[in-house]
Amino acid sequence: MSESRSERIPAAERREQILDAAARVFGERGYAGTTTDQVAQAAGISQPYVVRMFGSKEKLFCELLLRARDSLETRLRAALARPEVKALDNQGLKRFLGRAYVDLVGEGDIVLPLAQGFLLGHDPVIGRYAREGFLDIYRLLRDEAGLSPEEVRDFLAGGMLLNTLLTLQMTGLYESDETARELLACAFGEKLDLVVAPTKAAP
Amino acid sequence: MSESRSERIPAAERREQILDAAARVFGERGYAGTTTDQVAQAAGISQPYVVRMFGSKEKLFCELLLRARDSLETRLRAALARPEVKALDNQGLKRFLGRAYVDLVGEGDIVLPLAQGFLLGHDPVIGRYAREGFLDIYRLLRDEAGLSPEEVRDFLAGGMLLNTLLTLQMTGLYESDETARELLACAFGEKLDLVVAPTKAAP
């Protein structure tokens, strides 16, 4: 994307670049399906640097999981703190939080690694991270948002559907397939254009 | 599991054995995370035989996707054909079909490869298969079950949550984690024991 600087960049900043690139690549291709070299190329650096910065591919992915969970929790708490939520019943709150989730998804591929991690239950270390993250979100919605277990379940279910549609790249069929268009419109609602026309931000 | 026969087995039967084994392994570990040798060992044969029987790992996985989709469609149509569905409104029908889905999931790992395939949208050939399968199910629910787009969406969302909980292996936390127990009970309802105590069928 950007090869603006070919100079030396402080490690902390480089680390963020790598995490951003890794979130994109892992989010699209999954853990096992991604090579550290793909991450390196996406970040514009060499493969050994990626490995040395994080120790291993596994540690890099775990870092992404924590980062995604934190982003999501931060975003949900921010939504809960807004004044207009006080006027909402639980049904309305669920919708409001749902829109906050779509916003987060639309801003980049921050949360897709989380969705990929949810398929790795068999992995002794990543699986544990992923389960814990999932339960963290569950508790946040139940305890801080005050939703009932059934309401949390429905919220999470909706989120899983959105994740699935994204990782399936169903959005690529929006133009050409009538059924896909109907499904996407129904699933993403008013936030559809956030995801069907990925922000091609140009200078 | 069964090493009953060490003799020669007709290709058609062997093919089914391999597909069953592959569904289990791919369903648990994902496409990229599974080796053809793991499939071979699970089926009790040698790795080259797996490859030769299906041509390639990719073709084997595509076969699994078709098989899973067909199983699901067959099961849903069978549920729709039962007499008691006529007395149900759409809300009740959704629940009824949901129970049929959980039944199918509980009977084995037939559908988990489908869930894994949904993460492979980036793959030029598998991605296409997976998207088509997904839209097939959508149309079945809309046109044959007569659900509205929103109702189909909610049904699919629920299914995606169940898939996620299974591939996350959240069921393994049922005994030890209070939150996981609550979530699982809420998501699987009366069918919980189908999935939390995997059928250890013994002779």
Place this chain on the structure above:
DNA sequence: AAGAGTGGTAATTGAATGATTACAAGCCGA
């Protein structure tokens, strides 16, 4: 200006893996 710390890569390595080849053993019909 010496040298130490930091940012970065080229080259390589060892293991894993999908696929191929070549071959063996059982079965069946003529």
Place this chain on the structure above:
DNA sequence: TCGGCTTGTAATCATTCAATTACCACTCTT
């Protein structure tokens, strides 16, 4: 019983990939 077809494997190959090593270049401090 001979010869061909089917079922199956051992051995191997070519790649790919995560990780390591060894090195270079720049910058700041003193």
